Amino acid sequence: MSQSEATGTASRTNYIQPVIAGALAAIVGYASTFTLVLAALTAAGASPQQAGSGLMSVCIAIGILNIIVSARIRLPVSFAWSTPGVAFLLTVGEPVGGFPAVAGAFLFAAGLIVLTGLIKPLARLIAAIPAAIANAMLAGMLLSLCLAPVTAVAEMPALAIPVLLAWVIGLRFARRYAVPIAVVVTGILLATTTHLPAGALDGTWPTLVPVMPAFTLDAIVRIGLPLYVVTMASQNLPGIAVLKANGFTPSPAPLFILTGLGSAATAFFGGHSSNLAAITAAICAGPEAHPDPDKRWPAPIAAGAVYLLLAPGAALAAAFIAASPPLLIQAVAGLALLSSLAAALAGALAVEETRLPAILTFVATASGITIIGVGAPFWGLVGGIAMLAMMRLGVRPLPQP
Template identity: 85%
Template sequence: MSTTASTAQGQHDYFQPIMAGALAAVVGYASTFTLVLAALTAAGASPQQAGSGLMTVCIAIGILNIAVSWRLKVPVSFAWSTPGVAFLLTVGEPVGSFPAVAGAFIVAAGLIILTGLIRPLARLIAAIPAPIANAMLAGMLLSLCLAPINAVAAMPLLALPILLAWALGMRFARRYAVPIAVLVTGIMLATTTHLPPGALDGSWPAFVPILPVFTLDAIIRIGLPLYIVTMASQNLPGLAVLQANGFTPRPAPLFVLTGLASAATAFFGGHTSNLAAITAAICAGPEAHPDRNRRWPAPIAAGVVYLLMAPGASLAAAFLAASPPLLIQAVAGLALLSSLAAALSGALAAEDTRLPAVLTFATTASGITIAGVGAPFWGLVAGIGMLLLLRLGLKPAPARP
């Protein structure tokens, strides 16, 4: 009797984290895979190259989730950079087209590796005030989060059912709201989209090699901002989630691993891989298991699910290429509304940094380009500059007797 009970308990100990990990992967994939495909396409990728990029990143983060959690016995979760692809969607196609974008991906990956190898770089990124980083992220997300409203105005018969499904999901099943919206979008597109003859030719799973080209335009406009966004909005928050749940892995090796994975996937159109931030809470928190020492199988299950979903990336890219772009952006915008809310909350929480954060947000949301450098960089410069100016000459209040 005791042996049977202990066996059942052991199975339950693994069942709960496995289900949590599978849920994290499904939510992470279904919530933003349309955003990834839209961003790669906007950067100049063909449907085949976009599908190859998504499939390659799925494989990379699947392997990272399995290998690292198995080795460390710590629920370290990896994902693609959602803020990174949100930023990429706003940049557009650079000089040199998609090969130049692949070169920028490699530059960003190299900087992530250097951050893991050179401690002052990690300290420099960590020194970016959190309100400023959050404001920059919010500014990048704003235009995308307006897409659902624009879609309702442009194509109400298609967009309204999706928006309604998302709203009902938020009311009755908040965790599944975005996957429900994606499912409804798939149904709407399947019943209204007509693929041209031969659209599915070559859309089955395939790696599409890309010879990277390194251009100053792409490096400045994409590579450097992508590095900052990935570190400030993914890697550092990912570490914070782990620390909040009682896990303190060494960050340097994790940065090096994600940088190496990002460099490898760039040769097949994939963008950056990094520590998970949002879905990490599912794998590292009490939802995975009450005992935090039994949560490490959750990322392994997530990795297996990512590997299973990877082959469908090319087919999804071909189908979405024939769909209304605004509708795809609308679904991505719904997926990013919670990220926008969290970023705005973090940006405006402290009164002494509120004005610099608003300046960062406004500059980033403006979409300006100065000297070939995009708005997120200038938003960061403006916010930090204003913050330093306001703090210049401030003296601590004298101690009361």
């Protein structure tokens, strides 16, 4: 083999790991919450066709964002839909004005996200998050998912143990491909054990259904403003923190503008919001995507391609994934994120001065609490930064008993 051929083979090999990691991130992101998206849009007054259109439009938007942004800036910046946003949407019901008013609220929230990117002090404030606090928040976000493999072994040993063994064997003999090996074993198990219920594929595939947004005070106050706060606090802020914890420091302002514009586009088809990925971003930006940080950027591109493939085939994907054990899918993601959890904990606890604020951030984020509709990552971030500021001002915490 010539030197040029050897170089080409090595280059292709270098891309295999991030591509598989990105595909896994998209599958985990889609499989974990697509039913929640459909349920939330339906609860807000969408017809089945409008709900399918909303899901399809967001898949297209985040697919395009993942591909274009990562290819342009050569950084593993990942995009996803707002899971906390749809969870919140489930609780508010249909507003005055029906689903067009909901689309108007989506458009309003998107406009606020764009303004956040345009107002530079806000973007600079987000970029100034201390690294230890960012790592601690990331660790707290990853903890529950990293516990999934253990939970899966206890609840479904026949499926989980082969996956876990495949991962361990991969670590021993082919460390870089341990997670891909586990994914392949999981795919084989699901293909041979998952049975679609009768009528699961009845009906047509989703199509984009235009929705003309209507602006009502009720929808803006009940949906638009809270959706903006939840998306920024529980997705965009943690998304920047995940990147920072893995050594990447992109300018947040352009990313917020792009996600806001993407969200505005999907609002006209019933989609709620596009934003920076948080937990699944760790799969693309962490060491499991590639040992070399400079070679992780193809992972979001692969994730974007998978989202674009899932968009028109949402009916089939929904039927298959809904019939699969969600805990097993979460377990594979947990295995992929163990390295990221270890690195985040090491970064959070490395400096004694920031250790206690970091631990506070970690436990608050891992608690999963929700206060006034805002999730635990935001409160962990606020608590850790407040404690760090207090300690640096010379005010010491009360002594331990």
